[in-house]
Amino acid sequence: MRKFLNLIMLLLVAISFLNCKDARSIKNQQVQDKIDRQNNTEPTSEKVKNTMFYYVTATSGLSVRRQPDINAEKISTLDYGTPVEIIEETDHTFQVKEGTKTIDGKWVLIYSKEITTIKGYAFDGFLTKENPMSYRLSNADLKFIRSYNEESDFDLDNYLTLELISKKTYEELKKNQKNGITIREDTLEIKKNNGKIDIPTDQGVVSLIDINERDMGDVSYHYVGAIDNLNTHVIRGDYIGYSEHLLINKITARKDTLTEKPIISPNWKKMVTASIDGQTLEPTDLYVYDIDKDNYTRRLSVSFQKWFHSYEDNSIFWINKDEFCMKVMSLQLGENEGFKEHYHQYVKIKVL
Structure with a gap:
């Protein structure tokens, strides 16, 4: 009798397992059918x-x-x-x-x-069958970092979200971006005279003078324009192997150094800059600033490890008050395969 009952129990377990397997198969097929309906594709033979x-x-x-x-x-x-x-x-x-x-x-x-x-x-x-882009970035690769605000113990997901998007999506977002050019590129306002740029402020004139001396190295300044909402002038400084941007306040004469030209969100609440250190190929350093009226403070700096951004004009742009897009490339791909336009990938970043 006991053997008979054990046999019945085994049969019930087997039937239950088969029913679960069939249910999973049906569910998987339903998911696939949903994708087929969305894409309106018909199977071939x-x-x-x-x-x-x-x-x-x-x-x-x-x-x-x-x-x-x-x-x-x-x-x-x-x-x-x-x-x-x-x-x-x-x-x-x-x-x-x-x-x-x-x-x-x-x-x-x-x-x-x-x-x-x-x-x-x-x-x-x-x-x-052969991968032509073996160093292609994944979403996980985007998050590899060297440092954050000079700290090592932190979770990037608490500060930024990064995700790959297609080139088509990137181009559509760029075409429909809400904000225009934030730097008024009025080079007629201030001109260089004999290697010298005089920046007028309420506190007096701030002078920037080019240097052409072998011992000190060449330095050349170029007036870029003005950011009216921040009451600042923007000047690019070119040095040996790198450049930086200076923001000089029109009222206080405060002078801040940024790694690159600032890119400001459409609601004028955030600002980002991105740079690559040195003359050799390096990953991107990203800086995010908070703006309060005409003041700005740095919120975070992140040094990434596996990718670098394009220096092409307007390749970084905001799409709303919290998100911006970047055109990037795998560092390993650039180092091993060189630079080709179709090696670029595209990233959307949200500031949390």
């Missing part, structure tokens, strides 16, 4: 049995479409080096001419979740 990662080699980005047709609606564009999975193949062949080269391939159903979940059809002529 030939599925790939052993899923492998492939990487985008199109330097201008790879288009993903709802159907395996060049005229179908575009879902998204995947940046160079993005890893994808080929989950189904089609018999729809396609040919692309790139300069004098002809690239043959076919449409495949791909899946990517590096930045956002994307499922759709892409041309496999721009996909390869």
Whole structure:
């Protein structure tokens, strides 16, 4: 009798396990069906049995479409080096001419979740099994730091959030950014005369004089403009191997040194600067300031470890009162592969 009862108990446990497994399978399929409905993609007849990662080699980005047709609606564009999975193949062949080269391939159903979940059809002529960007940054890489306010024991997540965004998103945000140029670049207001710039303030004139002496090193000053809301003049100082920006208050004559030209939030409450130290390739140092009327105080300084930012004009910009975007590159990629435009990645940073 006891053996019979034990057998019944084993059968009940087995049935319960199978039901749970079936429930998980149904749930997973429901999630996948939801993604399919969102992307409006139809499965093809030939599925790939052993899923492998492939990487985008199109330097201008790879288009993903709802159907395996060049005229179908575009879902998204995947940046160079993005890893994808080929989950189904089609018999729809396609040919692309790139300069004098002809690239043959076919449409495949791909899946990517590096930045956002994307499922759709892409041309496999721009996909390869070999990673062309082996030092590509991940969201975790963005958070590696060398120091914070000269302290070592702290949690970056309490101060900043950093996340990768696509080039397309970056460009759309840049196009629709709320704030314009905050420095009034009126170079007619103050001019250099015989290597000397005289900055007028209510406390008197502050003079900056170029230096051209071998022993002391060359120093050259350039008037950049004025930030009216802060009552400051902005002057760039160029030295051997680096530069800095001086903010001189029009009323008090207070002189502050910033690593780079300040970029101010649209509500005039925050200011950021970013710099790379020295003449060699170094990671980015980021400084965040709080603004109260025409006064500003430094909130934090962070020295990152794995990436550096682009020095291209207006590559850093605010998108709202708390968030700004940066164009960046993996430090290891720059050191090993050199600088190429399609090696850049894009980051959105929120100040908490």
